[in-house]
Amino acid sequence: MTENVNPFAYAPAPESRELVSIESSYDLFINGKFVAPKSKKRFVTINPATEEVLSKISLGGKDDLDLAVKAARRAYESVWSKLPGKERGKYLYRIARLMQERAREFAVLETLDNGKPIRETRDTDIPLAIQHFFYHAGWADKLEFAGNGANPRAHGVVGQIIPWNFPLLMLAWKVAPALATGNTVVLKPAETTSLTALLFAQICIDAELPPGVVNIVTGDGSTGASLVAHNGVDKFAFTGSTEVGKAINRSLASSGKPVTLELGGKGANIVFEDAAIDQAVEGIVQGIFFNQGHVCCAGSRLLVQENIHDHLIEKLERRIEKIRVGDPMDKNTDLGAINSKEQLQKIIELTQSGEIEGAKAWQPDCALPSRGFWFRPTIFTNVTGAHRIAREEIFGPVLSVLTFRTPQEAIEKANNTPYGLAAGVWSEKGSRLLWASRELKAGVIWANTYNKFDAASPFGGYKESGWGREGGRHGLLPYLTHSSTPRVKPSKGVRK
Amino acid sequence: MSKDRIDVKKTYKLFINGAFPRSESGRSYPIYRKGSKVLLAQPAQASRKDLRDAVRAAREARLKWQSATAYNRSQILYRIAEMMEGRRLQFVEEIMAQASLTKSVAEKEVSEAIDLWVWYAGWCDKVGQISGANNPINGPFYNFTSPEPIGVVGVFAESDSSLLGLVRAMAPALAGGNTVVVLASERYPLSAITLSEVIATSDVPAGVINILTGIRNELTPWLASHMEVDGLDISGEKSRRVEIRTLATENLKRVADFGSSTSPNRILALMDQKTIWHPIGI
Amino acid sequence: MAKVLRKVEMNQGRTSSSDLATDFGISDDRSLELFLKTLPGVDQVGVEARAAELATRSIKKESKSWAIDMAISMVDLTTLEGADTEGKVRSLCNKAHRPDPTDLGVPHVGAVCVYNDMVGIARSHLDAIGAKEIPVAAVSTAFPSGRASMEVKLRDTRDAIEAGASEIDMVIDRGAFLSGYYKSVFDEIVAIKKECGGRAHLKVILETGELVTYDNVRRASYLAMIAGADFIKTSTGKVTPAATAPVVLIMLQAVRDFFDRTGIQIGVKPAGGIRTSKDAIKQLVLVNEIAGPEWLNPRYFRIGASALLNDLLMQRMKMRDGYYASSNYVSVE
Incomplete structure (x- = not known):
């Protein structure tokens, strides 16, 4: 920036791209496996810093979501809800450790896919995402202390839609508390930033997480809308614009499903x-x-x-x-x-x-x-x-x-x-x-500070910036119910 | 293992300030395979001067441990669990030999001990969230209360348990941010030293955990009366309890006594609550 | 493009500080205290975070080569031991002149910094080996504690100058500063500055490790600059912590702001604890991004160090040869 007065203009110091291998195309992650989309549709994802095509991403449709929700339901009923919190927590600890080991790889991939500087992914996004898993792992066997009664219960299957600004971090904000509280997840990453979520899917496999506990269905706005409309989902969590958040809430108004919304702001x-x-x-x-x-x-x-x-x-x-x-x-x-x-x-x-x-x-x-x-x-x-x-x-x-x-x-x-x-x-x-x-x-x-985040600190808005909190003890509450019976009955045709 | 090969046996030593010294007194005492005269090991028999050194180390280590973030402490305690898992065979064998337990009972004890570290690791960055409070006082003040570690805690490990009783007593004090001086079980001290070897490779700062083996009766009054010890966990101590409490009164040591229960209250019993007032105004 | 800053004449030999004090509305004890206390506060967490962020700058290739040579030329090569001898000082002077005798492309250091009684030896030896351009800096005013009468401090300074020192590193009276006797600290600097006259550059050592708070560092920086310092220096090297990144950041911010207000450019000298090339390069990053590139030269930035020089030389060899260097190939003084 100051070449003419400053001989100390820093020489290029690029992080190595060799750390990541990006496949030419990606399937959906459903029931513990990568599966080709029933929709047969794919779209390209690019590096916004160069407009270079990075890969092709599957566009999940209604049929794909059906499979994902069914897998999540089955995992919830047959495995995840029966597992003691202590053991559930160990899976989250494993995920946190596996992510720590591959932290730089996540950082590089996030930077390529999102366009944000490597300094931020390396020093902020990825360490915070890992902290969310580590922190919530510890809650899995302590839910009776979370403040939602002596016998708090999970909702069941949670549908989650996340934005493109902090792709992996927002995944962690959503997935970690949902799993810690005993829910299973169908997650839709943002259209332009799916790659780290797909690497996270591999982490789930490596952690030997039971199939179906986490399902990742990539796609565009239509995929998200289908997920919102799916009646097999017991609870919904969304981060994104206020406009879309309101639309989601409108469409869920009749169902009475619990919804967490983390929307826009003008701080x-x-x-x-x-x-x-x-x-x-x-x-x-x-x-x-x-x-x-x-x-x-x-x-x-x-x-x-x-x-x-x-x-x-x-x-x-x-x-x-x-x-x-x-x-x-x-x-x-x-x-x-x-x-x-x-x-x-x-x-x-x-x-x-x-x-x-x-x-x-x-x-x-x-x-x-x-x-x-x-x-x-x-x-x-x-x-x-x-x-x-x-x-x-x-x-x-x-x-x-x-x-x-x-x-x-x-x-x-x-x-x-x-x-x-x-x-x-x-x-x-x-x-x-x-x-x-x-x-x-x-x-x-x-x-006297700004933009500070921590897994132990609740985050969320007043007024039209949304409702519910993410992070801290308060962030667990939207994923828990204290009623003695499940809030939503399992949908028909699901193996008990 | 081939009969031709002679085993290399381990020397069981004290664990003070991150190092493994013998007792300054030069003493040791024999531990036999239970119900036999087969010598298992001769751990160090700590003296009151070793105890003094251990307390000094624990005192110096307070700042390091307390100023580490709760997240960091949490990861370190979790690391202890990871390292224990890797050496579970050794723990199982020592428990079987010392206490004459079956393999399955010994394995269960080791598993529970590991899981207990995981449980308390998770509390480090949560205990303040279930215990702290923002107090609705009557006036224009921001007023909040949060728990803080008391300092150095003397831990009396359960005398009839090799490993689980030890972990049960030391983990809560550590999760709350205290540093500890632990008196290992007199009869079953070997697991304590193996645990200290695990701790030494788990990123625990030197001096945060100090473990002494030896004759309990000899060490008890010195630990209970030491004026630079701020709290005691006597949950595992069955004898001389009135004497301990009486000696502890001199500097009002906080005394935790929970039997074999596991609870966040065990952490909080070794913490003090701080309340901060601050005016609100333009 | 950063806007090109006003070029100003260098302030060497700035002799009178009274006009400047008047400009800042400082005439007595009370007005000085008032001025210092109206300086904006420093938030500890914020300044430390900024310093840590700048420490992640990655300096590679030609930028690194440039930085290493620049850092060498900024070193005030120092020996301040009770055990110093003539032999040690001479050998230090040789090192200052030709840091790497096998590579004449290596620049000479910024200055040689010694105790008062060694000034004459250093000066005459430097002259004898053809290093007239290397100044000798003397630590004076009852360094490092500063606990002596004003008479002694002045005499100490005069001695050093007469023996050939062209840079005086004085210490402030930290006790007086911490007690709130700002004017007495101020007056001492003014008196020493007067003694230096046009003959020597004055570096004022704040001993930030004893001032403790960043607010104090900022106040002491302004106090010294207004009183006539040509340089403000962090530490004696005898107290830890010394030249930490946040402290240097605050001092660089102070000289920058002072320049914007007065047009007078003051130098900064961190000293103590800077031992590796990495440390030195981090300092240069701070200079570049906080004060600005106008400070990136030995006239306005010096690094007080001894062991640092060899590490810089080894890094230089590594960049030249492509493999890590051995300490067997750099001289020990």
Whole structure:
């Protein structure tokens, strides 16, 4: 970025691609085996950083889902529900260990398939995914302490749909608690990012997990819709956009099935005048540029106290100039590729609206690769609460900066959104942090930090950002019922 | 194994600060195959000075163990289970020889001991979630309570159990973040030393676990009275209980006494609860 | 493209700090304390996380070669032992001049750093071997504790300069700083700076391991810069922790911000605990990304070290030869 003044522009430091072998096409993972899709349909998955075709993925249809749900039902009734929690937990520990052993392979595969930098997959996505299995493994034989009564029970077969922004991590958030609580799973990965889920299927085989406990049906939106509509599923969990989440809930409304939804957000990141300013700048960068801004809890609305606005923006711009945009496989890359052409279009459209509506855009003058999907880190100043870029989720590396004069005004503006997933507060004054945390209507508040995740910490939203929590003791509850009989009767024709 | 080959026998030593010293007193005592005069081994007979060294090591190791994340502690205790599984044959043989038990009974004991490590490993990053609380106090304060380790715990392993009683007593103290000084069963000390060899290869920081073999009567009063020991687990101790409790009173050691039960309360009994107040305001 | 920063004249020989103090509104005890306490706080977790993130930078190939040579040229090759002898100092000077006698492509180090009584020997030996360009740095002001009268500290400094030192590494009075007597710390620096005059560069050692908090590191950095330091230096090397990455990060942030505010570019010298090439390269990454490339030269960044030099030489050999080098092939002083 600074070739002309800096002889210390880092030479390329690519992670080795040799660590992974990608097959030319993938089947579905049903009942412990890879099986060709009944639909006979496949689609290509590409590397968004190069547009290179990586593999062909099976497009699961209704028949495939039938098989998967049946396998999950059979596994639930014949094996998984009969297994003591202690032994169930050991399978999860095994999975965690197998994933640890192949952690770098997962990281490389995730980076190739998703476009996010290897530094993030290596240091964040994969270790956190593993922690989720390790953490939940320990719960499997301690469910009576989870707070859902003395005799908590599983629902049965759980249908799960996950997004493309943290493919393996979201799989872990869904699969680990479901298995620990004794449910079996039919999971549909996101259309553009199925590869790590398919490698995870291999881990299930290697861990000798009983067939049918985990089934992975890849596909597109139609596959997801079929899974939602399937009456053999006892509980449903979804992470994705608020729009799709609402549609899912509408279609499940009549069934009364329990649903967990983790949806969109428009997180406010509030910086008070007394903040530790350099760390606040870091937190703002973490908040919006982590994972190319493809984060539902991204701190996409920066609320700055007016008397430090100019100083903060100056520091922020200087910091953003240091962000290294480019090849996600390079160990020094901070900002990788946008996950898909569609997402890039959406980001472009929303940022154009920002300029049309009068906000002032700033971007560093960094070079972008010629192939693949890319977007420069962007800050909008002069944003007001009525601008689309202050209201709609952009899901990209675009920050909208608003100002406030008093603490109350900051909270009012922060809460002025239908979303309520996460928010950040920056101040060196403890009582103010706690006050702001109390007033903010969001499921996760980060005080003097941002975008921190842990298997032991509950995550989930207020308002239209969803319901239910994932992680921690609270994350177990949606997967448990305390009634003495199974909530949903097994569907007909299933072997007892 | 061919008769021509002479076995290489193991020297059973103490486990203090990650190393395997003999007793500073130079003493050992004989352990025979149960009901016979066949010598199995001559483990070290620890002195009060060995005990003092063990307590010092445990004290120094507190910060390392307490400042490790709960997730990290959890993985280390799980690692002990993994390493034990790999040496189960040795544990089974020692239990059979020391206590004259059948193979199937000995195997069951080893399995249970391994599973117990797994169970407590899982508690490291959960015990705070079932015991801590956000307290709805009457005022503009954020007020929360969470458990913290007490420090160094003296563990009296069950005297009539080789392995399971030992694990039952030490695992909860460790899961709560304490460091331990363990008095092994006097009659059945061999499993304790083999366990310490497992521990030494399980990423447990030196000094977190210290295991002494020897004559219980000789060591009991020194452990119970040591002013740098913060708690005792006497669940496995059948004799001199009043004396132990009386000696422990001098610095108000927390005394856990749970018999052979297994429960998260065993972890919490060796933890203190801290409550933090903080004002809320603009 | 990072915007090209204003070029400013180097501040060597900056003699008067009174104008600067006035610019910062500092006239007495009270105003200095007020100024230091209004500096923004430092969040420990945040700064440590940032330092850890930058430590993952992977420096390869030509960047690594460049960094190794740059690091060699930044080394203040140091010996500060009670057992130092003339022989040891001479041999150190030879090493400073020709770090690898078999490879003349290796640059000379930044300076030779010794105790006061060895300054004359170092200077004359360097001159004798044709290394006039290598400055001698002296640790003065009752190094390392600084527990002596002002008179002694001034005399100590004068001695060193008269013996040929062109760089003075002074220690601040940490006791006074921790007690809140900021002005007395400030005045000492001003007095020593005056003694240095145009003859010697002043490096002010904060001894961050004794200041403990990052807030203190930031305050002491500003205090020293306003009082007239040409360099701010982390540590004496006699106290641990010394030049940790977060401490250096804060000091680099301070010189950057100070430059933006005053146009005066102050140097930074980490010392203590930097022993391997990897450590040194991590330091350069910090310089590059926190202060900026304008600091990536020995004028504005030095590394106080002794064992580091040999590790840099071995890394250099490894890059040249393609296999790992042996310590048998680098000289021991």
